[in-house]
Amino acid sequence: MEMEKTHKIYVIGHKNPDTDSICSAIAYADIKKRLTGKEYVAKRAGQINEETRYVLNRFKMEEPGYLSDVGTQVKDIEIRETQGVKSGISLKKAWNLMKTNNVTTLPITQGNKLEGLITIGDIANSYMDVYDSTILSAARTQYMNILETLEGTMVVGNEHSYFVKGKVLIAAANPDLMESYIEEDDLVILGNRYESQLCAIEMKAGCIIVCEGAPVSMTIKKLAEEKSCAIISTPYDTYTAARLINQSMPIKHFMRKDELTTFKTDDFTEAIKDVMAKKRYRDFPIIDKHGIYIGMISRRNLLNMQRKQLVLVDHNEKSQAVDGIDEAEILEIIDHHRLGSLETFAPVFFRNQPLGCTATIMYQIYNENNLEISKQVAGLLCSAIISDTLMFRSPTCTSIDRNAAESLAEIAGIKIEEFAKEMFNAGSNLKSKSAEEVFYQDFKKFSASEITFGVGQINSMNASELEEIKDKLVPYLKKAYGEQKINMLFFMLTDIINETTELLCYGDNARELVENSFNVTSDNNSFILKNVVSRKKQLIPEFMVTLQQ
Structure with a gap:
């Protein structure tokens, strides 16, 4: 979506x-x-x-x-609203969600905040990695996940409880041998043999999983309740139950939560392209300025961005x-x-x-x-x-x-x-303003014949105010010239009533440009231009003609 x-x-x-x-x-x-x-x-x-x-x-x-x-910003891209999932869901459920939604990455959220990510590759790795038999308890797997994965029912015990201690094993041997390898809190997968079920409970197993939907006798149920041993019934056979059970582990055990690469909705695509290119991930989570998870984007989404x-x-x-x-x-x-x-x-x-x-x-x-x-x-x-x-x-x-x-x-x-x-x-009420504020109030850049120059302008009906502004501006011109990275800098102090402009200039050949354009001379970097009030129609055209010559 x-x-x-x-x-x-x-x-x-x-x-x-x-x-x-x-x-x-x-x-x-x-x-x-x-x-x-x-x-x-x-x-x-x-x-x-x-x-x-x-x-x-x-x-x-x-x-x-x-x-x-x-x-173009991230908010101009089509962001896929992949729903965030809770960190407690099983690997199997995460896998099914990815297939249903045709995505390769699931965002894991708590409330509206991003907690981590899990990819289809992470899940595949979890199946292929060889784990020891305590991985299910180390991952703190909830019985609810085991029930969901094995399509089982809770015969005895609380589905909201967690399997947090012990190993997983299959009781294929006779009861005498079982006693030598079942330890307290273990999870035991077994069949419908009463003796094996009884032995596992007596050895203080934490949970027994009865396969192929075999009925569990009242005696076993009662004993399991007394010994606080959970009983789960599954329609699967012993091999299938053993093969599937690791898929019930919560994704939080496998998710990536450190140093996640996230982008904000206000980020510019020019900046994120480079980051995406350096990462091997296909999908990236998007958050807003408040840190709220919004959705996912991939490199493919950049192709369809709207300018x-x-x-x-x-x-x-x-x-x-x-x-x-x-x-x-x-x-x-x-x-x-x-x-x-x-x-x-x-x-x-x-x-x-x-x-x-x-x-x-x-x-x-x-x-x-x-x-x-x-x-x-x-x-x-x-x-x-x-x-x-x-x-x-x-x-x-x-x-x-x-x-x-x-x-x-x-x-x-x-x-x-x-x-x-x-x-x-x-x-023109500029007395309280800094030189920088006055300078940039109306400043424009122009270019001609590979020369770039900037022209600022202030208009006033008050000649004495223009003099005050000049005193403030002259020392600032050097700084402005350095900041703008241009060849020449000019500033027009325009007296509206007298229709005159005092033109301040700074930079290489700036004085020569004014002298050649207006046929005026000056001993310093200031020129009086009579009947010149327009930057657009009087100053710039003259500069352009001179520069092109």
Whole structure:
């Protein structure tokens, strides 16, 4: 039996998400859910910034859940729900269960926790190994197991008791000879001879097994009760009973319980493949994060694993995508940036428009499908357009963006000028933040001509605040450069009101790239770029052209 899974499709933006990335993911999940009835879920690939948090709180929307990696996990595989068994069941019962369920490994559980494993090979070995005659008592075999294995009935004694002392022997000799080898607590297999039964009981045997369903006289029963000797009757002959009796031993005597190789539902398949390859086992138990046993998987299950399905919004660059993107199945991309480096397994629906914001495209999709936009979603989309276009000041902004924002503001019941001021102030309230938090608030990586560079950006309506942020950031750039393993690093301190950016740079040839791209000079690693406010439309294209030359 396979585990039932509800299939989710994740809608996700880029790492270090901005307001557009988060709000567009929420909106598109809403659109797709309403159009298809499928379970589309908005996610985020990084921590949200203060501006976005303000927007979500303002419109009473929940923050999307964090998805750090979209690689295939154990929970994406078909997990066989092989039922756990108790450690006290007999080898014979375990063998029959394996044959019935067509499995080679049985998990042994106590409550919901995994106690050990037994394989078909372990059982075969238990039959082939030559044991001495005390193995049945050494394994602490319950009489109930012996009854089940020999299809017997308990004539005298308690089936819940255990055979814990003595050896197993067959009474084939005459009573005189029996006396010399039967010892106290032994289990004696014998036939219907009254003298042999009497002798075994007199010698203080722990249990006698009477074969071929032979009747047991009242005298023998009475004597057995007095001497605390159990009597089991079996329809099998002496040879068969002797051959089968070891199969009544409990599996806990043979199970493997130390250094078990288990996997958790959240483990990534890339990691477990290597472990599986090094082990000789065919099946591996799966437990959840609370240590509860879930089921079993084999190497074969890895062939049928289901990749996570994604819709990407507001990016199409591999360097900006969530970790594990190569293992996921991308279904759609909705974006407004240049074409990046992502490759897909199959053709995808790709909508890319030269607009100031992905949220504008979301507004269009709502209208194209005659879907009503809720007040909350309208507020989110309007916020995203204001943020991405720097309140229509960015050169990326089109009349389409502006018209969309105005219509959305009306639905959301907000005044754009007032709201923008509140939102940007919330977003640029960075005095309490560390240099690292400020740096990674909106940071993206790009590559061209085998050179990789990163660009971070902070927008503010307050020039003095930008100066404070600069003092905090400059010493941090060296550390960030080392962490990112890139050729060059840039940071845009953008003054929204004055439509100016101070660009900080670090790394080999970073200054030369700025000088050649913008025809500016500086005595240090800081440049003033007038009328430059957009990373996407003004900074990156100039860098790309220079690098390709």
